Amino acid sequence: MADLWMxxxxxxxxxDHAPTDGGPAKAVAHITWDRNATEAEPQALVPYDRLKTYFTGTGKGVAPHMLWNPFDGKLCQFVPATSRSKSLADGPGGTRTNRAGSVVLQIEALFFPWCVVDGKAYESLDDTPCAGWEALHAWVSSWGVPDVWPLGRPTDFRAHRDEEVWRSAAGWYAHAQVPENTHQDPGSWPRFPRAGGGGGGGAQGGAGRTYEPFPGSAWFTLGRRSPIVARMHRRLVAVGCDRYRSSSGQDTLGSGDVASYEAWQRKYSADHGKGWTGSALTWPPGKETWDALKVPRG
Incomplete structure (x- = not known):
């Protein structure tokens, strides 16, 4: 069963929950577009925590399902998957927008054109590291949203809306493609991860087995409770990196997970001739060793 909360x-x-109408499963791609910057005058990216505070405070009335920081992979969810959110304009009468599907998942990427992060200016969203995209895509896909753009993958800031397609076709839509809306974002969006490549559908194993995609380093905070943690625990034991002092609380990240995963990083580095030292061998996990650990999906 798909997770209501990623x-x-x-x-x-x-x-502020309310049901959707049913119908084709959809996801809508947005950018926050907090500032109007230019190539000549780029501006610093607005902090993630400021947007999170906005959507849980005065901006509740326009909150999406998910705020995504493509620079570090942080994600914040405001309503469950099966509830409508309010990121789309939806006038009285006419076509439904926020409710027009079994799910209508609204994803807001923390981005605006020519934002500056760590001294570098970024013109488009798909120029960013897109950290966390694989895990985010996997969650959206788990709700039946297919890897298609019925009105085309966004590549610029031009609007292209078709009410009949919106009503009838499942898939991903740009905010610029949704009826009754005037916004022209997101301008670009990362490509769907390749099947079997450790991407949105999860890395593929033998006999079609699917593994948990890398959730991003920021996910691994001590005290986090998740079935993923328990499955990671079992894999670390299976590969001979058991540094746990107790078998209790397997679904909660703790010191035993840190010690065991660091043992796995050392083993992986040695077995593959990586020669890693320093931070490459310390917590938190990185994508390469996570994919190699092959944590099964639930």
Missing amino acids: PAAERHDIR
Whole structure:
């Protein structure tokens, strides 16, 4: 069963839930577009925590399902998957927008054109590291949203809306493609991860087995409770990196997970001739060793 709340995301439930109408499963791609920057005058990216505070406070009335920081992979969810959110304009009468599907998952990427992060300016979203995209995509896919753009993958800031397609076709839509809306974002969006490549559908194993995609380093905070942690625990034991002092609390990240995973990083480095030292061998996990650990999906 798909998770109402994405395990890798912070949960900040704004309590404003309402059902969707049913129909084709959809996801809508947005950017926050907090500032109007230019190539000549780029501006610093607005802090993630400021947007999180906005959507849980005065911005509740326009909150999406998910706020995604493509620079570090942080994610924050405000309503469960099966509830409508309010990121889309939806006038009285006419076509439904926020409710027009079995799910209508609204994803807001923390981004605006020519934002500056760590001294570098980024013109488009798909120029960013897109950290956390694979895990985010996997969660959206788990709700039946297919890897298609019925009105085309966004590549610019031009609007392209078709009410009939919106009503009838499942898949991903740009905000610029949704009826009754005037916004022209997101301008670009990362490509769907390749099947079997450790991406949105999870890494593929023998006999079609699917593994948990890397949730991003920021996900691994001590005290986090998730079935993913328990499955990671069992894999670390299976590969001979058991440094746990207790078998209790297997679904909660703790010191035993840190010690065991660091043992796995050392083993992986040695077995594959990596020669890693320093931070490459310390917590938190990185994508390469996580994919190699092959944590099964639930």
